[in-house]
Amino acid sequence: MYVSEIFLHTNKNLKIYNHMRKNLNIAIVGATGLVGKKILQVLLERKISANFYLFASGDGRKIEIGEKTFQSLALSTTNFAHLHLDYAFFAVDAEISKKFAPKFVKNGAVVIDNSNAFRRKKSVPLVVPQVNPKALDASKRLIANPNCSTIQLVTALKPLHDKFKIKRVVVSTYQAVSGAGQNAIFDLLNGTQTKFDFPIQNNLIPQIDVFLPNGYTKEEDKLVFESKKILGLPRLHITATAVRVPIINCHSESVNVEFEKSATTQEVFETLKKAKNVVLQDDTQNKIYPMPLFANERDEVFVGRIRKDNSKKNCFNFWVVADNLRRGAASNAVDIFEKMEEIYEGKDI
Ligand SMILES: NC(=O)c1ccc[n+]([C@@H]2O[C@H](COP(=O)([O-])OP(=O)(O)OC[C@H]3O[C@@H](n4cnc5c(N)ncnc54)[C@H](OP(=O)(O)O)[C@@H]3O)[C@@H](O)[C@H]2O)c1
Known part of the structure; x- marks a missing residue:
């Protein structure tokens, strides 16, 4: 085993995580909405180094964060599979989450969902990292962000x-x-x-x-x-x-x-x-x-x-x-992402 790598068993596969993961592939689904846009803002504020893929209902919608302008991609069942996503933040209605989140998980992404689609499922952790961080572990691929x-x-x-x-x-x-x-x-x-x-x-x-x-x-x-x-x-x-x-x-x-x-x-x-x-x-x-x-x-x-x-x-x-929008949604979702990264790095949470 390489010193810089930690091997973690997930539910379905053995995945190799680099200790200092750079250039993660991160999707935000619903990136033109209030929560999705705020998630992007918080990720940028925290200087998360990543390729961002920003999905909405249509192509080419402008998402402005400070002086930066991004454009949306239309979400479809076929246009995310090739992106090798590490994480996907979902900030859309529950019905869209129900349809797409399991597909993103199947494709290898850890999904952090803001809707109420999965919060009641026993197998899905519902997490506020400052309150119940132990609900997270490396096997969790679908994580629910609680209500604001x-x-x-x-x-x-x-x-x-x-x-x-x-x-x-x-x-x-x-x-x-x-x-x-x-x-x-x-x-x-x-x-x-x-x-x-x-x-x-x-x-x-x-x-x-x-x-x-x-x-x-x-x-x-x-x-x-x-x-x-x-x-x-x-x-x-x-x-x-x-x-x-x-x-x-x-x-x-x-x-x-x-x-x-x-x-x-x-x-x-x-x-x-x-x-x-x-x-x-x-x-x-x-x-x-x-x-x-x-x-x-x-x-x-x-x-x-x-x-x-x-x-x-x-x-x-x-x-x-x-x-x-921040504490009740975006910042908590990004805190969950950061906790998962700490887990993959082998840190005690
Ligand atoms: N607002 C809050 O304080 C808050 C707090 C916690 C959780 N939540 C939850 O977070 C989710 C998003 O809430 P929001 O307040 O951000 O809503 P919003 O401002 O209305 O934004 C909705 C987003 O969903 C996208 N969308 C709609 N239909 C789509 C489709 N078919 N495919 C892909 N994207 C689609 C919209 O894209 P277009 O611009 O292309 O239409 C937009 O980006 C909801 O489940 C909500 O319950 C909200």
């Missing part, structure tokens, strides 16, 4: 669970229109109504995704299911209300959490202050608390307004804000 509102929630809950053991969570979301794609931003800015059932200008819509027979929406159901899966707490008591609000970007959440262990406000404060990827913004005297305006284009999860819930023992309220 779930990522910021579990990032704040995980350090609290490690310290105080979470018993119950009640979360209400205030979700930006960018969470529904680029047409939704157009609707907010222009007063049109192409994406939602009601105008979003001057309005709040207490429905995100379709209603289920139990009266909850699919978005609320995703938040509950995905939080349990990522935190590894299948019996967690958690309930959600998801609301669309008329701002362009960054989701906010009001969270009420009940712990098994007792905690002081100061201890909750200290725990979140030390947490990975979390920025504590909590100084009410000086009106410091998280807001979408200041979370925009940031990778961290902002937490504040921490206070004891005096109506119940061991309960606290807090407020969480994050950029849904």
Whole structure:
């Protein structure tokens, strides 16, 4: 075995990974959309050395990142097989992911999918690298990126669970229109109504995704299911209300959490202050608390307004804000890619 190479068994084949892999072949499917474009932006910011293949529904669409301009390729069943892809980020609707992601995997790519197509599958890891990195290993070829509102929630809950053991969570979301794609931003800015059932200008819509027979929406159901899966707490008591609000970007959440262990406000404060990827913004005297305006284009999860819930023992309220396109989608997807690279390099994660 060469020193610079690590041999890894995957499910289907024995693959050789070069220790310092340069010029990876990376596809982004849905590269003209909000999430796909942001993935490309984050990959470029992190100076990932790669050949990028950018797929959309048509050929030749312009994708502008800073001063660079890229062009899209039309996605078809025949035009990716020859590209020897190492990774494919999928940022398209679930139906397109379901059709194409398994084909990309069959062709040798590791697929990181942003849609909800595979998140519930037991065999597919659903990963926030700062929360459950151990769900990843070299055998995983299809990895699901969680829902945007779930990522910021579990990032704040995980350090609290490690310290105080979470018993119950009640979360209400205030979700930006960018969470529904680029047409939704157009609707907010222009007063049109192409994406939602009601105008979003001057309005709040207490429905995100379709209603289920139990009266909850699919978005609320995703938040509950995905939080349990990522935190590894299948019996967690958690309930959600998801609301669309008329701002362009960054989701906010009001969270009420009940712990098994007792905690002081100061201890909750200290725990979140030390947490990975979390920025504590909590100084009410000086009106410091998280807001979408200041979370925009940031990778961290902002937490504040921490206070004891005096109506119940061991309960606290807090407020969480994050950029849904970056932290809630693109940056998490690129974090997963970087973790997989570390695994292939033989690093302990
Ligand atoms: N927005 C968020 O905050 C967020 C967060 C987490 C996860 N997600 C998930 O990420 C996915 C993408 O969301 P988005 O907000 O980026 O949507 P979007 O802005 O509407 O972009 C959709 C993308 O899909 C492409 N597309 C449509 N039909 C296609 C086809 N037949 N073949 C190839 N590409 C096709 C579009 O390309 P054209 O330009 O050619 O039409 C565009 O690039 C969704 O599954 C969404 O649920 C979104």
